Amino acid sequence: MAGSGTAQLRGGDDMMLKVEHLVVEFGKGQRRVQAVSDVSFDVAPGETLGLVGESGCGKSTTGRAAALVHPPDSGSVQFAGTELTTLSARDLRQARTKVQMVFQDPISSLNPRRRVLDSVMEPMAIWGIGTSDERRAKARQTLESVGINPNDAGGRRPIEFSGGQCQRISIARALMLEPSLLICDEPVSALDVSVQAQILNLLDDLKRARGLTMVFIAHDLAVVKNVSDRVAVMYLGKLCEVSPPDNLYRHPAHPYTAALLASIPEPDPSAAGHASSPLSGELPSPTNPPSGCRFRTRCPYAQDRCAEEEPQMRALGPDHFVACHFPLARPTDTPQSTGTASPLASTAS
Amino acid sequence: MILGRRRTPHLVFPDASQLEEPLLDVQDLRTAFHSSRGLVRANDGISFTLNRGKTLGIVGESGSGKTVLTRSIMGLLPNINLERSGSVRFAGHELMNLTPTQLRHVWGTQMAVIFQDPMTALNPVVRVDRQLTESLRIRLGLDRKAAHDTAVTLLSSVGIPAPEQRMRNYPHELSGGMRQRVMIAIALACGPKLVLADEPTTGLDVTLQAQILDLLAALQRERSMGMILVTHDLGVVANRADDIAVMYAGRIVEQAPTKDLFSYTRMPYTEALLRSIPRLTEPSHTRLRAIPGRPPDLAALPPGCPFAPRCPYAQDRCRAEDPPARTAGAGHIFRCWYPVGSPEGEDALARNVAAGVPAALAFTGAVPVGVAAPVAPVAPPASTAESTDAGEEA
Numbered sequence: 074m075a076g077s078g079t080a081q082l083r084g085g086d087d088m089m090l091k092v093e094h095l096v097v098e099f100g101k102g103q104r105r106v107q108a109v110s111d112v113s114f115d116v117a118p119g120e121t122l123g124l125v126g127e128s129g130c131g132k133s134t135t136g137r138a139a140a141l142v143h144p145p146d147s148g149s150v151q152f153a154g155t156e157l158t159t160l161s162a163r164d165l166r167q168a169r170t171k172v173q174m175v176f177q178d179p180i181s182s183l184n185p186r187r188r189v190l191d192s193v194m195e196p197m198a199i200w201g202i203g204t205s206d207e208r209r210a211k212a213r214q215t216l217e218s219v220g221i222n223p224n225d226a227g228g229r230r231p232i233e234f235s236g237g238q239c240q241r242i243s244i245a246r247a248l249m250l251e252p253s254l255l256i257c258d259e260p261v262s263a264l265d266v267s268v269q270a271q272i273l274n275l276l277d278d279l280k281r282a283r284g285l286t287m288v289f290i291a292h293d294l295a296v297v298k299n300v301s302d303r304v305a306v307m308y309l310g311k312l313c314e315v316s317p318p319d320n321l322y323r324h325p326a327h328p329y330t331a332a333l334l335a336s337i338p339e340p341d342p343s344a345a346g347h348a349s350s351p352l353s354g355e356l357p358s359p360t361n362p363p364s365g366c367r368f369r370t371r372c373p374y375a376q377d378r379c380a381e382e383e384p385q386m387r388a389l390g391p392d393h394f395v396a397c398h399f400p401l402a403r404p405t406d407t408p409q410s411t412g413t414a415s416p417l418a419s420t421a422s
Numbered sequence: 423m424i425l426g427r428r429r430t431p432h433l434v435f436p437d438a439s440q441l442e443e444p445l446l447d448v449q450d451l452r453t454a455f456h457s458s459r460g461l462v463r464a465n466d467g468i469s470f471t472l473n474r475g476k477t478l479g480i481v482g483e484s485g486s487g488k489t490v491l492t493r494s495i496m497g498l499l500p501n502i503n504l505e506r507s508g509s510v511r512f513a514g515h516e517l518m519n520l521t522p523t524q525l526r527h528v529w530g531t532q533m534a535v536i537f538q539d540p541m542t543a544l545n546p547v548v549r550v551d552r553q554l555t556e557s558l559r560i561r562l563g564l565d566r567k568a569a570h571d572t573a574v575t576l577l578s579s580v581g582i583p584a585p586e587q588r589m590r591n592y593p594h595e596l597s598g599g600m601r602q603r604v605m606i607a608i609a610l611a612c613g614p615k616l617v618l619a620d621e622p623t624t625g626l627d628v629t630l631q632a633q634i635l636d637l638l639a640a641l642q643r644e645r646s647m648g649m650i651l652v653t654h655d656l657g658v659v660a661n662r663a664d665d666i667a668v669m670y671a672g673r674i675v676e677q678a679p680t681k682d683l684f685s686y687t688r689m690p691y692t693e694a695l696l697r698s699i700p701r702l703t704e705p706s707h708t709r710l711r712a713i714p715g716r717p718p719d720l721a722a723l724p725p726g727c728p729f730a731p732r733c734p735y736a737q738d739r740c741r742a743e744d745p746p747a748r749t750a751g752a753g754h755i756f757r758c759w760y761p762v763g764s765p766e767g768e769d770a771l772a773r774n775v776a777a778g779v780p781a782a783l784a785f786t787g788a789v790p791v792g793v794a795a796p797v798a799p800v801a802p803p804a805s806t807a808e809s810t811d812a813g814e815e816a
Contacts, residue, residue, distance in 0.1 A: 127627040265717075352632075
């Protein structure tokens with residue numbers, strides 16, 4: 074997969090978040106791993122970008138790097154027109170109050186020894202905003218907006234709450250500084266399905282009520298489809314495909330997206346076409362990624378060209394971008410195993 | 423177990439193909455634990471049968487008692503603070519009365535379990551080789567060479583490339599998918615007639631999940647094993663189980679042939695669960711029909727139907743009287759006074775909507791769950807680590 078390139082970026086300076094050529098590396102020498110390798114995306118104000126991929130594909134690292142929680146090794150992160158990577162530590166802290174994160178494990182992301190109300194008030198206390206009474210009032214109000222009764226809950230500790238409630242509290246804490254961008258890293262993957270729906274609805278309500286912009290990271294494609302306005306599919310540190318969800322899920326152009334979709338078991342016995350696993354093997358080691366297209370080792374349509382040349386992100390249609398030499402045509406046809414593949418290939422690069 | 427010491431089996435199991443009765447027949451199984459919070463009823467009167475070569479899917483949220491059920495059927499639960507009653511008949515033998523020594527002749531060779539977490543279920547300091555050959559040598563009495571050869575064959579049958587080399591690996595040298603394959607190979611080593619797969623793909627990526635489920639289905643066909651597939655994901659069982667049992671608060675609230683369960687859902691919980699799942703077929707930003715609240719505390723079950731506090735159909739009767747198991751067509755049982763799709767059920771729902779019951783409004787999509795009514799924890803916290811269960815969600 075893919076590939077690099079910036080075709081998926083929408084021009085204009087009015088993007089809430091614009092990430093270009095983001096690279097994050099871990100380790101040293103031989104064991105150096107590019108967890109995120111030249112990823113570019115942008116998020117318009119009020120939009121939710123879904124970032125989806127298998128574990129180890131770098132989606133969480135991308136989210137953390139976009140919030141400068143883990144500083145990227147290279148690349149640019151522009152938040153509301155400000156370049157974050159070159160800011161001084163002090164300015165970065167100030168700028169980041171408007172970028173907040175919600176993490177995967179709701180229980181361990183709250184301090185177990187602190188009372189819920191104190192945890193929620195802390196962001197304001199750190200910045201010395203308001204008096205203690207004002208902070209308390211704001212925290213109570215925010216807790217109420219996420220469906221937690223502050224009268225009964227405020228004085229309790231996280232262990233007294235269920236996972237779903239802890240996630241609501243974490244969301245309240247993230248909202249205390251009135252952020253404009255919320256980065257949610259697998260916020261529902263630790264929750265039961267019945268509670269998952271509550272949290273997804275809550276995030277959707279909050280987004281609408283507060284005009285939030287969100288980056289929603291998850292491995293569950295159905296969840297991502299439900300919350301996103303635009304979806305970016307990642308594989309082994311690169312982006313494969315970017316598109317609004319309804320289009321992406323109906324007409325996946327990247328073989329990896331198609332394979333991911335085909336792997337999902339639909340809770341409907343009459344659903345056709347979910348019979349067998351379309352992908353064999355596992356994610357290759359990122360220490361030694363395949364040459365050319367990173368997906369080629371598992372791709373049913375891989376050709377010689379895929380090993381030699383890294384595909385660049387390019388437009389397939391309005392707001393549909395793919396990094397593949399031989400994207401699937403719509404409606405999905407079967408490219409031949411040799412020679413030129415899908416008809417779209419001739420229009421390629 | 424002492425290696426190398428052979429005993430003649432105390433129990434004789436007939437060839438499964440000549441079995442007259444069901445392979446597994448569970449009747450009124452009750453499993454409860456004494457805890458500081460009182461008696462935790464993890465399985466409360468579970469009954470089902472499973473025939474040879476068939477798959478039963480058991481679906482439930484965390485805390486519904488599905489994992490305890492597999493352990494209880496196997497007789498794997500430590501006999502401390504445990505209350506267990508009912509009947510588990512396997513291939514003509516009553517397992518409830520067996521001694522631990524006799525049970526060892528059942529485990530592995532007759533029934534085997536695939537555990538949820540391959541990271542922790544494998545012994546981290548023992549090579550794959552010994553973990554796999556141990557049961558072959560003890561249970562089947564194979565010698566070192568034969569056990570090794572069988573193990574290599576097993577590893578390749580579960581789709582592990584270069585099995586000879588993998589035999590020398592420790593679990594940490596294998597990826598999650600490989601470890602789960604090793605778990606499956608260990609479970610199948612002695613040719614069990616029944617496999618209990620407890621969330622075999624939870625924690626794996628979707629592409630791997632599809633591979634592992636396909637593998638299990640193929641091996642099951644090949645060996646005509648019975649299988650119990652335990653999962654929290656209705657999608658996993660929708661295309662793979664012959665029958666599905668939905669568990670809630672320690673009991674089976676609905677059980678039916680897979681198609682019937684989805685097409686003629688009777689139990690409001692099953693319906694609510696199906697509706698709360700985001701679907702790929704729905705357009706983006708479709709409002710999810712969340713189930714308000716959360717599953718009840720198994721140590722303090724409400725009177726009447728345990729789902730009543732969250733149920734859009736619930737009436738006074740539901741909060742007072744526990745509904746008995748009722749039938750709806752062949753092999754379809756459910757526990758509800760006001761079943762989905764029945765005139766009583768429609769009336770009950772309409773009454774609740776008119777009366778503004780939050781669960782009914784959320785279900786019909788009238789009011790978003792979550793922002794509507796803030797509700798605080800109800801139950802007082804317990805002092806133990808289990809107290810996370812004590813809260814009650816809005």
